[in-house]
Amino acid sequence: MAAIQYEIVETIAVLSESPKGWTKELNLVSWNGRDPKYDLRDWAPDKEKMGKGVTLTSEELYSLKEALNEMD
Amino acid sequence: MAAIQYEIVETIAVLSESPKGWTKELNLVSWNGRDPKYDLRDWAPDKEKMGKGVTLTSEELYSLKEALNEMD
Numbered sequence: 001m002a003a004i005q006y007e008i009v010e011t012i013a014v015l016s017e018s019p020k021g022w023t024k025e026l027n028l029v030s031w032n033g034r035d036p037k038y039d040l041r042d043w044a045p046d047k048e049k050m051g052k053g054v055t056l057t058s059e060e061l062y063s064l065k066e067a068l069n070e071m072d
Numbered sequence: 073m074a075a076i077q078y079e080i081v082e083t084i085a086v087l088s089e090s091p092k093g094w095t096k097e098l099n100l101v102s103w104n105g106r107d108p109k110y111d112l113r114d115w116a117p118d119k120e121k122m123g124k125g126v127t128l129t130s131e132e133l134y135s136l137k138e139a140l141n142e143m144d
Binding site: 059063 | 088096112113125126128129135136138139140141
């Protein structure tokens, strides 16, 4: 499998940390040198491995924010 | 690969829809009959296939909401 190049441009929030040190984070990540996207996923300590996650456009992030604010 | 059983208990928000009809959704999903968790991922039309995504506890969702409200 070809390597995926990525750069964490900005860590916006660390949502949680597991007993083994994996963290669930909202970051701004550039994949393969492209424009950065918002990205929500789990990361191993020192960012050595990544878990599954989703990337979000700024529009999707805004919709998510609106939805969360409408919840109880 | 063994089948994963899931039930979408509640659709909280549809964040976007791609030209092919895939939607990025925040749902409350029960996996393998367990207590439902918040879940952010892409779904094919009619929920026939799912993309990669993340599950979130209510605490993580709250942290995410707080982080989004602090952003510009």
